[in-house]
Amino acid sequence: MTTLYKENEASFENSQTLDALIHNFDHIFDNCRDVMNLFSLSRSLILTTNRAGFEGTGYTLKELQETPIDKLYPPEEMNKLFASFQRLESDGFAQEKLKMFVKNGELRDFWIRSFIVQKEPELLALVHSIDITEEIRNEQKALREARLASLGETTAMLAHELTNAVASIHACLKLIEIDPDCSFSSNGIQRFSHAKASVQLMENIITSIQHYGRLSTNSKSFSSLASIIDESLQLLRGYLDAKKILIFKDFTKDLPFIWVNTSEIGQILLILMKNAAQAMESVPRRELRFSSTLKDGSVQLSVIDSGNGIDKSIQDRIFGSFVSTKPVGAGAGLGLSIAKRLANSNGIKIDFSSEIGLGTTFKLDFQIHDGTVQNLTENETVLPLTSKNILLVGDGTDLIIKIERYLGTRGGKVIRATSAQYALKILGHERINCVICEEDLYPYDEISFIKEARTLFSGVFCAMSSRHNEELFILEKTRKIDFILQKPFALDLLDELLVTKLHEKFHQE
CATH class of the missing domain: 1.10.287 (Helix Hairpins)
Known part of the structure; x- marks a missing residue:
């Protein structure tokens, strides 16, 4: 490539007239993959460019010639550009890294090498530009x-x-x-x-x-959308309060649980909330609204801000990498592309609408999981726990994971809470038929958690224990809990007890 380039340069320098230079330029450089320009320093004018120049920048030759140079380069790049011209005139060669606006408005990085190919009657330079944007x-x-x-x-x-x-x-x-x-x-x-x-x-x-x-793992579970939103808001509460943003929540009651990776959905929400907060920095009314509803067989969440809106020129590529509405240095432009990828991995449709001066709405459509299991036996047509919402409280121990999988095969919709606080939030938001809790529920002990949970929940309650606990037995006798399972125990015993207690509960109601 270097040898070919030097041969091209030599044949180019041997041209006698401007027409010959342009003819040789087209002949030699049209198939070159880098951008090549013939530039007149005398007139500050691009005389011609190769095919890569048109494809790489999006401009036609006429547009390149008629566009003022300060429209092609940011103000902070102009000094570097003129310094490069001065070196080129004095030394016959110059190289520089410059940022340039291409036709779609994107700012791209180029490594530029220029050398003089003619001094009389007109000072001409050959400009070799390599797009290094992706590398950077x-x-x-x-x-x-x-x-x-x-x-x-x-x-x-x-x-x-x-x-x-x-x-x-x-x-x-x-x-x-x-x-x-x-x-x-x-x-x-x-x-x-x-x-x-x-x-x-x-x-x-x-x-x-x-x-x-x-x-993050690939594991998904039945989750409460309202609880995931509350968890995400908790993380950004100080940031949103500092920016004086008002939060409004409008959730349809008794929404079905969604089958998702809760950590990844939390990450999507954090991205949307952070973007919304930044979009509202220059507006007097700062409101962030969460609205959920059941529509066309899916749970639809709308995240609505009262910001400045997204410019129409970038709306069609807003989910692309390195696309940002923020000033240079204020963001990498990766947030929404990450959100889109995470949404796709969870089977979520994500879309948006935006108007300048009126704000932006992002909509996420979560498909409702029906709770059916693929590997049922031929004789098992109706599962004993079908449509029962079971809250499993405990961290990711082997036993908890086994219980979650087993109850899922019995038709239950299992929602796992890894902490007592998260479990209480779910009980405060959602309709739960049964709670199964572990012993170690920091910062609560099991007894404190049961007592507080019972103020929010009246369904079937199962407590697991690996030791004799007199307080648990008292709670069972006073019907604060329905049964205790001493570890170790067989999973089919848990299944049988749950079905029996749920049946009794429904008949009592």
């Missing part, structure tokens, strides 16, 4: 990914340390609360309540960070 973006992407990986490790470590610290504070407050010798004035009681609420808030934030930062 790939380098920046690799650097960002490395930084994000490092940030993820740091966040996980920080969350772990904060968990221990908050657990100590929580334990101290609990001891103070149950100490019979401890008494407070009315102001003291109020301050103690504020302290408990603050600790609870810290626990919620830490749990949300740990839930969001957990490594």
Whole structure:
């Protein structure tokens, strides 16, 4: 390639007239994959370009000749461009990295080498431009990914340390609360309540960070859309409050659960919320609305902002990589392309509508999972747990995963909550038929969780235990829970007990 380029350069320099130069240019460089221009320094005019020049920039030759140079290059690039011209005139050669606007408005990076091919009667230069935009973006992407990986490790470590610290504070407050010798004035009681609420808030934030930062897997589960939105809002609450953004939620009651990877849906929502907040920075009315409804066999979520809207010139490529509405340096333009990829992997249709000055609405359509299982036996036509919403509370232990899979094969719609806080949010939002809970439910113990959950839920309650627990037996006798399963136990026993208790519950109603 280098030898061919030097031969082309030599034959080009041997041309005698301008017409001959242009003829040789077309003959020699038309099939070159890089952009080649013949440029008159005397007239500051592009005389001709090759096919790659037209295809790479989108301009016609007439448009290149008639467009003012300050429209082709950003203001910060003009000094570099003129300095390159000066070196070219004095040394006969110059090279520079420059940013240039192509016809569709995109700013692209070029590595440009120029050399003089004629001095008289007109000063002409051959300009060789290589588009290095993708190379630069790939380098920046690799650097960002490395930084994000490092940030993820740091966040996980920080969350772990904060968990221990908050657990100590929580334990101290609990001891103070149950100490019979401890008494407070009315102001003291109020301050103690504020302290408990603050600790609870810290626990919620830490749990949300740990839930969001957990490594994404391909596993999906039945999930409450309202609860996923609440988890995501919890993560961005401080950011949204600082920007004085009002949050409105309008959810249709008793929506079906969605079958998704909750971590990935949370990531989509964070991207949409962050973009909406930035779009509303310059408007006086800052409102972010979440609206959900059941439409055409799917759960439809609308995320609506009152921002400036998206310019029509980029709407058709808004989900592309490196497309950004923000100022240079304020964003990489990867957020919506990531959101689109995650939506596709979860079978979600994502679309938007936007008007300048009126705001933007993103719509996500979640397909409703019918809960059927492919590997049923021939004689099993009606599953015993069909259409039953079962909330499984516990982290990803082998037993929890086995229970989730087994109950799914019996027709149940299993929603897994990895923390007590997340489970309580689901119970506050959704219709649940049965709750099955593990022992270790930080920051709650199992008894505290059951008591609080019972204020929100009246269905069948199963508690799992690996040891004798007198308090659990008292709760069973007083019918706060329906049955206790001592570990280890057979899964078909859980199935039989659930079916029996659910049947009794429905007959009582």
